[in-house]
Amino acid sequence: MTPGTIFLLAVLICGSTFGEIAMTFGMKATGEPARLRPKPLLIFLGRAVCNAWFWVAIPLMALSFYSLLVLLSWQPISLVIPASALSYVVGTLGAKYILKEEVNGARWAGVILVCAGVVLVTMG
Amino acid sequence: MASQTRLRIKTLVMVLAMVVCANVGDPMLKRGMTTIGAVEVSASGLAHAFRMTVTNATIWVGIIFLIGFMVSYMTALSWADYSYVMPAGAFGYAVLTLLAVVFLHETVSPKRWMGVLLICVGVLLVGQTKPSTTTSPAAQKVAA
Numbered sequence: 231m232t233p234g235t236i237f238l239l240a241v242l243i244c245g246s247t248f249g250e251i252a253m254t255f256g257m258k259a260t261g262e263p264a265r266l267r268p269k270p271l272l273i274f275l276g277r278a279v280c281n282a283w284f285w286v287a288i289p290l291m292a293l294s295f296y297s298l299l300v301l302l303s304w305q306p307i308s309l310v311i312p313a314s315a316l317s318y319v320v321g322t323l324g325a326k327y328i329l330k331e332e333v334n335g336a337r338w339a340g341v342i343l344v345c346a347g348v349v350l351v352t353m354g
Numbered sequence: 355m356a357s358q359t360r361l362r363i364k365t366l367v368m369v370l371a372m373v374v375c376a377n378v379g380d381p382m383l384k385r386g387m388t389t390i391g392a393v394e395v396s397a398s399g400l401a402h403a404f405r406m407t408v409t410n411a412t413i414w415v416g417i418i419f420l421i422g423f424m425v426s427y428m429t430a431l432s433w434a435d436y437s438y439v440m441p442a443g444a445f446g447y448a449v450l451t452l453l454a455v456v457f458l459h460e461t462v463s464p465k466r467w468m469g470v471l472l473i474c475v476g477v478l479l480v481g482q483t484k485p486s487t488t489t490s491p492a493a494q495k496v497a498a
Contacts, residue, residue, distance in 0.1 A: 250436060257431040258488070266364065271425065278428055318441055325437035332487035333437050336479050343476030344441040350469025351447045354462070 235305055238297045243317045245294030249287045251324045256283030312349040319345055358484070361433065365485045368430035369439065372423050373446040377453075379419030386413035434485040441480045448473045 231239075260281055263274035278284055301310045322341045325331040390410065393403040407413055430439045448470045454460040462470075 250440065253428065254431045254436040257428050260432055262432040263429060266367070266429070271429065274429065274432070275425065278432075318444070321440050322437045325435060325440075329436055330488060331435045331437050332484070334483060337437060337483045340476040340479030340481075340483075341437070341441050343472045343479065344444045345476075347469045347472030347474075347476055348444055348447055350472060351451065351466050352469075354464075354466025354469055 231305075231309075235301065238301050238304075239310075239313050242294050242297040242301065242314055243320050245290050245297060246314075246317050247321045247324050249290030249294060250321060251328055252283050252290060253287035254325075254329055256281040256287060259283065308353050311352040315345045315348040315352075318348070361485050365430055365434045365438070365442075366481075368426045368434075369442045369445070371426035372430070372439075372443055373449055375419045375423035375426060376443075377446050377450055379416045379423060382412055382416030382419060384416075386410045386416055435487055438480060438483065438485050442477055444473055445477045448477075 257278060260274065260278045264270040298310070298314070318341050322333055322338065326333040386407075389412070390403060390406045393399060427439070427443075451462055451466060451470050455462055
């Protein structure tokens with residue numbers, strides 16, 4: 231792996247993790263829709279896009295997406311997707327320490343199994 | 355107890371919507387982009403690609419499904435934990451493999467089957483934890 235690939239992988243993982251954490255802050259501040267029907271969902275979306283965290287999340291997620299596109303043009307998918315599966319672990323650490331979510335042993339075990347599973351599926 | 359069950363069911367519905375939308379949207383986008391061909395990185399090449407993209411129905415269907423994914427994801431995050439929704443979304447890898455076997459009669463390697471099994475067990479493990487372990491600022495406001 232070249233230093234450029236490692237750098238872009240770091241951008242991909244950090245961009246998606248921090249983007250999704252910002253999105254979680256935004257959605258928690260927005261509050262859930264009154265009902266899962268079209269009108270309450272539209273009202274919810276209207277409130278969500280007025281939240282500043284939403285506009286922090288979108289550029290970070292876009293940065294992560296474009297890093298993925300560039301990485302896929304440099305390296306085979308069988309390398310990029312397994313390496314980016316690390317974002318499940320980084321994301322869970324972010325959820326525990328930044329979002330203060332309760333991540334118990336079962337959730338950690340599940341995340342690690344999912345991460346290993348994604349690596350095997352992509353390489354298989 | 356009833357509220358926990360309700361929370362679990364609505365989170366499951368949103369995660370399923372995320373999986374369906376992502377697994378339909380991504381291949382549609384790929385199919386649409388393949389019909390356009392390789393994009394030339396120049397002002398005229400990008401302008402041509404943009405015109406071809408916005409007039410391609412398959413790409414629009416793909417975009418609509420990906421918007422559906424984003425809306426389901428945002429909705430799920432409004433009540434459920436990020437560390438609950440994120441790994442559950444990986445269930446899509448397992449669904450894609452099963453669809454490839456059932457509908458496309460593809461041969462799947464043992465390594466890939468093992469990966470599908472690990473994802474399913476992992477999602478089940480995460481799924482049996484509480485979907486929400488924090489109180490959102492919006493819910494605190496309502497309680498106050």
